[in-house]
Amino acid sequence: MGLIEIIKSGFSKPRLISIVYMIQLILALTIGLQVYQVFGASIGNSLSLEGLKEGNAHMVINDLLNTHGASLSPLLGQVRWMVIVYLIVAAFVHGGIWYSIIKQYEKTSIWVGGSTYFLRMLIIGIVMSLIFIIWSALVWGPYLSKIQYWMEALASEEPILWGGIAIAVLWSFGAVFIFVASCFCKIFVIRDGIKVRVAMWKGIKASFKKTWKCLPVLFAFFMILALLYIMHSLVDDWTLFSTTIGVFVLFLIQQLVVWIKIGLRVSTYEYLKGRL
Amino acid sequence: MRWILVFILALLITSQVHTQDDVHCQPTISDTPLSERLANYIFNINFEHEQHTVTGTEKIFWKNNSPDTIRYIRLYMYLNAFKGPESSYLSEANMNIMGQNLRGRSEDDWGYVNVTKARQGDNVITDMTYVQPDDDNDQDQSVLQISLAQDILPGETMILDLEFASKLPRTIARSGFANHDFNHFVHWYPKMGVYEEDITGKWDWNCHQFLRQMEFYGDHGNYDVTIELDDQFVIGGSGCRQMYKEPIAGKEGRVKTRFIAHDVIDFGWVASPNLVEYMDEWEHVEIRLLSPPAHASLTKRLLDAAKHSLQYFDDHVGVYPYSTLTMLDPPLHGLRSGFMEYPTYITGGSFYSFPKGIRSMESLMVHEFSHQYFMQILANNEKEDPWLDEGFVTFYEDCVMEDWHGSSSLIDLFGYKVGNSSFTRNEYASMSNKRTSPITTVGYEFIGDYKGTIYSKTATVLQTLKRYLGADQFDEMIKGYFESNKFTHPRKADFISVVKEAFAKYPNLLSSSIDRFLVDALDESKIVDYSVINVGSAPSGDKDDDGNQLYHNWSNLERKGDFIVPVELRLYWKDGSWTDEVWDGVDPIHPVYELSTKQLQAIDIDPERKLFLDIDFNNNSYTLAPDNGGIWKYATRSIYWVQNIIQSASFLM
Numbered sequence: 001m002g003l004i005e006i007i008k009s010g011f012s013k014p015r016l017i018s019i020v021y022m023i024q025l026i027l028a029l030t031i032g033l034q035v036y037q038v039f040g041a042s043i044g045n046s047l048s049l050e051g052l053k054e055g056n057a058h059m060v061i062n063d064l065l066n067t068h069g070a071s072l073s074p075l076l077g078q079v080r081w082m083v084i085v086y087l088i089v090a091a092f093v094h095g096g097i098w099y100s101i102i103k104q105y106e107k108t109s110i111w112v113g114g115s116t117y118f119l120r121m122l123i124i125g126i127v128m129s130l131i132f133i134i135w136s137a138l139v140w141g142p143y144l145s146k147i148q149y150w151m152e153a154l155a156s157e158e159p160i161l162w163g164g165i166a167i168a169v170l171w172s173f174g175a176v177f178i179f180v181a182s183c184f185c186k187i188f189v190i191r192d193g194i195k196v197r198v199a200m201w202k203g204i205k206a207s208f209k210k211t212w213k214c215l216p217v218l219f220a221f222f223m224i225l226a227l228l229y230i231m232h233s234l235v236d237d238w239t240l241f242s243t244t245i246g247v248f249v250l251f252l253i254q255q256l257v258v259w260i261k262i263g264l265r266v267s268t269y270e271y272l273k274g275r276l
Numbered sequence: 277m278r279w280i281l282v283f284i285l286a287l288l289i290t291s292q293v294h295t296q297d298d299v300h301c302q303p304t305i306s307d308t309p310l311s312e313r314l315a316n317y318i319f320n321i322n323f324e325h326e327q328h329t330v331t332g333t334e335k336i337f338w339k340n341n342s343p344d345t346i347r348y349i350r351l352y353m354y355l356n357a358f359k360g361p362e363s364s365y366l367s368e369a370n371m372n373i374m375g376q377n378l379r380g381r382s383e384d385d386w387g388y389v390n391v392t393k394a395r396q397g398d399n400v401i402t403d404m405t406y407v408q409p410d411d412d413n414d415q416d417q418s419v420l421q422i423s424l425a426q427d428i429l430p431g432e433t434m435i436l437d438l439e440f441a442s443k444l445p446r447t448i449a450r451s452g453f454a455n456h457d458f459n460h461f462v463h464w465y466p467k468m469g470v471y472e473e474d475i476t477g478k479w480d481w482n483c484h485q486f487l488r489q490m491e492f493y494g495d496h497g498n499y500d501v502t503i504e505l506d507d508q509f510v511i512g513g514s515g516c517r518q519m520y521k522e523p524i525a526g527k528e529g530r531v532k533t534r535f536i537a538h539d540v541i542d543f544g545w546v547a548s549p550n551l552v553e554y555m556d557e558w559e560h561v562e563i564r565l566l567s568p569p570a571h572a573s574l575t576k577r578l579l580d581a582a583k584h585s586l587q588y589f590d591d592h593v594g595v596y597p598y599s600t601l602t603m604l605d606p607p608l609h610g611l612r613s614g615f616m617e618y619p620t621y622i623t624g625g626s627f628y629s630f631p632k633g634i635r636s637m638e639s640l641m642v643h644e645f646s647h648q649y650f651m652q653i654l655a656n657n658e659k660e661d662p663w664l665d666e667g668f669v670t671f672y673e674d675c676v677m678e679d680w681h682g683s684s685s686l687i688d689l690f691g692y693k694v695g696n697s698s699f700t701r702n703e704y705a706s707m708s709n710k711r712t713s714p715i716t717t718v719g720y721e722f723i724g725d726y727k728g729t730i731y732s733k734t735a736t737v738l739q740t741l742k743r744y745l746g747a748d749q750f751d752e753m754i755k756g757y758f759e760s761n762k763f764t765h766p767r768k769a770d771f772i773s774v775v776k777e778a779f780a781k782y783p784n785l786l787s788s789s790i791d792r793f794l795v796d797a798l799d800e801s802k803i804v805d806y807s808v809i810n811v812g813s814a815p816s817g818d819k820d821d822d823g824n825q826l827y828h829n830w831s832n833l834e835r836k837g838d839f840i841v842p843v844e845l846r847l848y849w850k851d852g853s854w855t856d857e858v859w860d861g862v863d864p865i866h867p868v869y870e871l872s873t874k875q876l877q878a879i880d881i882d883p884e885r886k887l888f889l890d891i892d893f894n895n896n897s898y899t900l901a902p903d904n905g906g907i908w909k910y911a912t913r914s915i916y917w918v919q920n921i922i923q924s925a926s927f928l929m
């Protein structure tokens with residue numbers, strides 16, 4: 001299967017993508033609307049708003065934070081809680097996505113799959129996240145703990161930087177293996193109906209065996225994501241978007257990026273299902 | 277008769293100090309002295325890099341320009357502040373300097389400076405004691421008092437021959453060595469204190485111990501420094517090079533370098549085998565950058581920073597009178613020696629492949645360069661009036677950077693833009709407690725956010741003065757301040773007088789209250805914050821003579837702070853026109869009312885943002901027709917980022 005076909009396979013389920021998108025949007029809106037409210041209540045009648053639109057915002061934002069920071073900082077706490085809530089919601093959502101990919105894709109698949117496999121997805125998610133945390137600590141811990149010492153001992157930061165990049169690459173490889181393992185594990189649970197514990201073991205083993213061959217496609221996906229981010233940050237800077245209509249157009253572009261990212265996730269799942 | 281003898285003696289001594297026939301490098305652009313040259317030094321020293329020591333001789337020629345007969349002198353022995361935990365500097369800091377914990381250091385990691393022998397003419401001096409003029413810590417050895425064998429009469433020049441030994445500590449606050457190859461010699465020699473008349477008219481030694489929140493203070497003079505060292509070392513420092521790494525007969529592998537610096541207040545130098553020298557020039561100035569090999573790609577940025585600074589100061593402040601500028605970009609392990617200023621020698625700091633869009637390395641180099649004017653040429657007492665250099669330098673750092681890179685001078689990366697003056701203003705405006713010690717507090721007595729006040733608030737005050745006075749008029753004022761105070765020790769009063777003069781010469785909104793402004797800004801911790809409470813417009817029911825509807829237009833303004841400054845008001849009308857008014861700021865609430873055929877739409881206090889000290893500009897204006905596009909931009913952006921965060925966080929779920 002070529003890359004285009006792989007991508008197509010994911011985007012052939014627009015309804016599924018859109019449901020996931022809507023769930024994420026609703027959660028994000030609760031923050032976005034509060035940001036709107038706080039800004040409106042604190043500087044809503046100020047002429048400084050002109051500056052905000054033009055991206056010439058350092059002074060406006062800092063004065064806002066200095067004076068009204070207390071009303072904005074709780075939002076950061078909310079984002080933290082939202083991530084935790086979404087992790088639980090995600091167990092449901094991903095159960096639904098996997099069910100739609102593996103079993104059947106119908107109007108109600110995401111709800112059926114989500115409710116059937118919620119707990120199993122949650123357990124797999126938690127265990128894999130723990131493995132990921134351990135992996136991260138193992139790889140980054142020794143490096144980070146040495147930085148202070150290296151600052152005093154080394155004549156150049158070059159090895160620290162390149163060492164950091166090398167570790168980031170190694171860490172990413174590990175992350176990919178863990179990601180593939182978690183996907184395989186979910187496939188085993190849903191496709192073969194085996195127990196989570198067995199599926200996890202099989203998933204990890206399969207990941208070690210098969211991830212290597214998947215790397216080019218996964219890397220291609222990663223590059224597409226990176227490209228999306230770069231494109232967004234480039235257009236974000238355009239003065240074209242410094243009008244009210246421009247702000248709206250930019251919002252549409254941002255939402256399209258988010259939607260495409262979900263589609264790519266579904267495509268990745270389709271691809272990995274095909275590899276097992 | 278005695279008078280004639282003194283005169284002849286003085287002539288002889290002067291010729292000894294100043295007739296350096298063998299000097300061919302020209303440290304300044306002038307053939308004649310630029311300063312009074314009160315404190316002059318000739319060094320002949322040996323640098324032993326394995327031990328991080330210098331030993332040798334120091335000849336001091338010090339002119340008594342006071343009406344007093346001097347019987348003892350005081351010397352700064354600042355390397356002794358790093359002798360061990362008992363020094364006032366380290367005990368005050370609780371052994372923690374800039375995040376560096378100094379506990380558990382080995383013996384070799386401490387430094388010292390000792391005078392091993394002192395001679396005045398043929399008389400050997402034995403009466404030398406460490407004194408503590410600022411605290412009663414008798415363990416502190418940062419000031420040495422030497423009782424002279426012969427009195428120094430007013431107008432006479434003392435010649436003192438010292439033998440001394442200095443050892444660098446592992447770097448503490450810029451002085452020291454890092455890993456056996458990097459050696460930074462600052463505050464490394466016995467240095468003359470300043471004998472001066474204080475503001476009460478009393479003459480005495482101004483020679484403070486080395487305490488926290490203290491920098492340096494010295495008289496201008498000439499330095500002739502000859503250093504013997506191993507030939508693999510690259511060496512750079514203040515002044516010009518009279519001789520560079522010349523082999524010494526009979527000493528295999530040892531070379532001599534000689535620096536000459538004129539009309540400077542100090543001398544610093546660096547030696548390391550792992551530095552690369554890059555040369556550039558700007559008009560009469562030879563620019564030398566010493567950089568670690570890994571920073572090769574950054575050299576242009578730093579050299580450009582120097583050249584832009586030189587040009588800006590030449591245009592806006594005064595001529596750079598020296599022929600050299602040496603910059604050090606320290607290696608990683610020498611970074612603690614970075615970000616500091618010495619006469620014609622400055623140190624910065626950078627990182628390998630530092631993004632071009634973040635210009636902090638340029639900005640900091642500009643900052644250190646600016647000290648050549650504020651600290652070195654205008655040699656204020658950095659211990660007592662730190663704002664006169666750090667505040668002015670921060671202001672000029674912002675001016676140079678914005679002149680060079682525009683309004684996003686500090687950061688311009690991925691659409692995130694920050695200008696220097698906005699950054700500086702925010703350092704002050706974001707201080708959680710702005711009621712700390714005022715700007716003009718003596719440095720070592722300051723309580724509160726030192727950086728936010730001494731550096732940033734001062735710069736913001738200067739920015740405010742510039743905006744009220746006008747850029748050209750401000751330049752003229754500073755040029756006057758520079759010309760009349762260069763190569764002296766300016767104090768607060770010197771600056772205040774030029775400000776008052778300029779505001780009298782060029783009347784503006786602030787002129788009538790400039791005296792009160794200067795007191796409130798510099799000697800108090802008052803806060804400026806103007807805000808608009810409301811704006812309204814409603815039909816009055818009446819019509820004017822032409823039958824047009826008349827409107828009641830009103831607004832209420834509030835002075836939230838206790839700092840009163842007159843400001844301009846701009847009233848924006850619905851038809852697109854505007855009118856300007858003035859508010860003296862005296863009453864805490866200021867109602868605005870106009871009966872007009874036009875409808876008031878918005879009001880802006882200080883529309884040109886001249887009053888840069890106002891801690892919140894957002895509340896300066898109020899409009900009945902707000903454009904929410906900007907708020908939507910941030911709301912939609914936060915939606916986008918939350919979506920991305922939850923997507924990434926759930927990649928294993």
Ligand SMILES: [Zn+2]
Pocket residue numbers: 643644647666669
């Ligand atoms: Zn400074």
